[in-house]
Amino acid sequence: MSTLFSELDRYLTIRRSLGYDLRTTARILQRFIAFAGQQGADSITTDLFLRWQVAFGHANRQTWSARLGMVRIFAQWLHGIDPKHEVPPRSLIPRRYRRSRPYIYSEDEIRRIIEAAEELPSINGIRALTYATLFGLIAVTGLRVSEAVSLDDSDVDLETGVLRIRRGKLGKARLVPVSKSALAHLVTYTEERNRLLGSRPQSFFVSDQATRPSDCSARYNFACVCQKIGLRAPQKFNRHGRGPRIHDLRHTFAARTIVNWYRMGLDPGREMIKLSTYLGHLKPEHTYWYIEAVPELLELASHRVSASLSQEVRS
DSSP states (O other), X not given: OXXXXXXXXXXXXXXXXXXXXXXXXXXXXXXXXXXXXXXXXXXXXXXXXXXXXXXXOOOOHHHHHHHHHHHHHHHHHHHHHOTTSOOOOGXXXXXXXXXXXXXXXXXXHHHHHHHHHTTSOOSSSHHHHHHHHHHHHHHHHOOOHHHHHXXXXXGEETXXXXXXXXXXXXXXXXXXXXXXXXXXXXXXXXXXXXXXXXXOOSBSSOOTTSSOOXXXXXXXXXXXXXXXXXXXXXOSTTOOOSSOOTHHHHHHHHHHHXXXXXXXXXXXXHHHXXXXXXXXXXSHHHHHHHHHHSHHHHHHHHHHHHHHHHHXXXX
C-alpha cells in the first residue's frame, strides 16, 4: 500500500513539473488509493475501480468518466513500471459530453451572495474578506475559479488594473483588464489582507491560514453561501447539495455582456471575438454557445435576424 502512495507522489511531482495543475486529480487519486488500501489491494484493476465507484457515492456519468480518466492515466504510469497493474478500459464509462444549461444570476442574487460571503465565520476575518472579493471578481470578469485562486500577488497590477492569467485552460495565458470599480475593491482587499496578515503573501487570495485557497474550498464556501440565501437547500454533514454553481457566475458575466450588445445595437459577430479572447475560450464558437443556452439571448438573436430579413425584403 505504501508503494502505491509513494508512486502517486512521484507521479504527481513529475506531472506538476511539466506545468499541470493537478489539485483535483491528486484529491481523487488519493481517495482511490486509500480505498485500495481498505480493500487490501496492492495493484490497480478494473474490478477495484468499479468497487470504488459503488463505495464513493453518487455522481453523474460525466463526473465518473472524468474520474476514470484520472485513474487510467495513473494506471498507465504504474503498468509501465509493473505489468501487474491493469488499465481500466476507456469504454467502461462512455463519456457523453453535454453542457449543462447555465444558471443566470440576477444582480440582486449576486449582491446577496457577496453580502453573505462577508458574513462567513472566520478566525481572523480573512475568510469572509477573501471569498466576498473572490466571488465578486469572478462575477465581474468571468474568470474560471481555478484561474482566480491561482493568481499570485504579482499577477494583479493595481496600477494599471490588469490581471495576468499565467495558465488558463490548456495552459493558455492572457491579460484581463478590470473596471475602475472592481480595481478599487481589489486595492481595498489587498490593503486589508496585508494588515490582517502582517505581511504580503505570494498568492493574491489567501485563507485564514494565510495559504492559497483551493478551487475545492472556493466551491465549498460558495455552496455554504448559496444555502444561506436560499439558492440551495440546506444540507447535513457539510455537503454542497445541488443548485447554481460558482461557475455560473462566469456564464452570467458572458450572457449579460452579450445581452447588452443586443440592447445597445452592437453587432455580436464583431464583438464576439473580443469576449472570446477575454474569457480565454479556445474557439469563438465556445462563446457563441451562450446564445443557444440562454433563452433571453436566443430570443434577442431571433428578433435581430427577423428584423434583418424584413429589411432585406423591403429593400
